[in-house]
Amino acid sequence: MSDVVLEKYAALYAALPIGEIKKEHASAFLISGEDADGTAALARIVAARVSGLPESKAFEDHADIVVYPKPAESKKTTKAKGKADDKPKRYAISVDDIREIIDSLYLTPFELDKKVFIIENAESMSEICQNKLLKSLEEPPARVCFILCASGRLLPTVESRCNRIELPAFDIVTVERELDKYHKDRNAVMLAARASMGNLGLAERILKDPGFADTYSSAKKIISLATGSRNFAHVAAVYEKFTRDKTDAVLGIMEYLLADVARFCIGSPTVFDTRDIESISKGFTPYSAALACESVRTARARNSANCMPQAVMDNLILKIMEDKVLCQV
Numbered sequence: 001m002s003d004v005v006l007e008k009y010a011a012l013y014a015a016l017p018i019g020e021i022k023k024e025h026a027s028a029f030l031i032s033g034e035d036a037d038g039t040a041a042l043a044r045i046v047a048a049r050v051s052g053l054p055e056s057k058a059f060e061d062h063a064d065i066v067v068y069p070k071p072a073e074s075k076k077t078t079k080a081k082g083k084a085d086d087k088p089k090r091y092a093i094s095v096d097d098i099r100e101i102i103d104s105l106y107l108t109p110f111e112l113d114k115k116v117f118i119i120e121n122a123e124s125m126s127e128i129c130q131n132k133l134l135k136s137l138e139e140p141p142a143r144v145c146f147i148l149c150a151s152g153r154l155l156p157t158v159e160s161r162c163n164r165i166e167l168p169a170f171d172i173v174t175v176e177r178e179l180d181k182y183h184k185d186r187n188a189v190m191l192a193a194r195a196s197m198g199n200l201g202l203a204e205r206i207l208k209d210p211g212f213a214d215t216y217s218s219a220k221k222i223i224s225l226a227t228g229s230r231n232f233a234h235v236a237a238v239y240e241k242f243t244r245d246k247t248d249a250v251l252g253i254m255e256y257l258l259a260d261v262a263r264f265c266i267g268s269p270t271v272f273d274t275r276d277i278e279s280i281s282k283g284f285t286p287y288s289a290a291l292a293c294e295s296v297r298t299a300r301a302r303n304s305a306n307c308m309p310q311a312v313m314d315n316l317i318l319k320i321m322e323d324k325v326l327c328q329v
Helices: 007-014 036-051 095-103 127-138 172-180 186-196 200-208 212-225 229-239 244-265 274-280 286-304 309-328
Strands: 028-032 065-068 115-119 144-150 163-166
Touching: 007 036, 007 172, 028 036, 036 065, 036 115, 036 144, 036 200, 065 095, 095 127, 127 144, 172 186, 172 200, 186 200, 186 212, 186 244, 212 229, 212 244, 212 274, 212 309, 229 309, 244 274, 244 286, 244 309, 286 309
Parallel strands: 028 144, 028 163, 065 115, 115 144
Antiparallel strands: none
């Protein structure tokens, strides 16, 4: 079984209101949500309920619960001098994976009521892979269940064959409470809970990222400096050496912060510390903050499409400055 970073929160996922899981009707599920770690954790819970495995053993390796892609350690690449690459990576489902699943469909479960195939990162499947899997989803053997985990869309024909379970976001108070059980830095926990917007997997990744505080600070600085053309050189200096990954991380925080600026401008409670939001809200109206959020989403798409990060940021800052002026006229 592949690593599940949220195993320690199993009770929280087990308590989610996902409806009754009936073994006799359970042949395929699609667990969808932005939190890939969360969908993987919930998949173990659903697999246990479908197969008759005690939920206390849901995260243990079991011959009748098979997870694809295979564990990361079996696919690690090597760097120069033979050193393993320890950078986290989500692997795509391959044609070989699908072929292996299909070839083992009619093997009798060893111990459990059903043989369960969990397919994480299912949105990574090519159309060829999805179509190869489709017939098995339509007419699976009686003692087989598929659980697909996806943070993106699949082919409509695949989605229609599955019982859909939406992974809800947790409220921020719950995320803070759960993180407090395992992390000692209270300020870091509060910031991670708010930045994750209820995404527990993202909150855990934030807490493991020693550079997150700098990312958050950079996002605030960029927004606060985007007040007029005279400041363009100053704001550009903040991001001039950003990598593509750093740019994406900063843009993600900027989107959340700007949503809070819009809330602040209409007097609604903010997600982040109100003092932080007040400090970056100069010159914004609710409408210009909303426009800025949309511009940030566009910038993230352009950055992901391999546009030059600095050019992406240049265009974004100029657009934010323009919208702030136009919305005040």
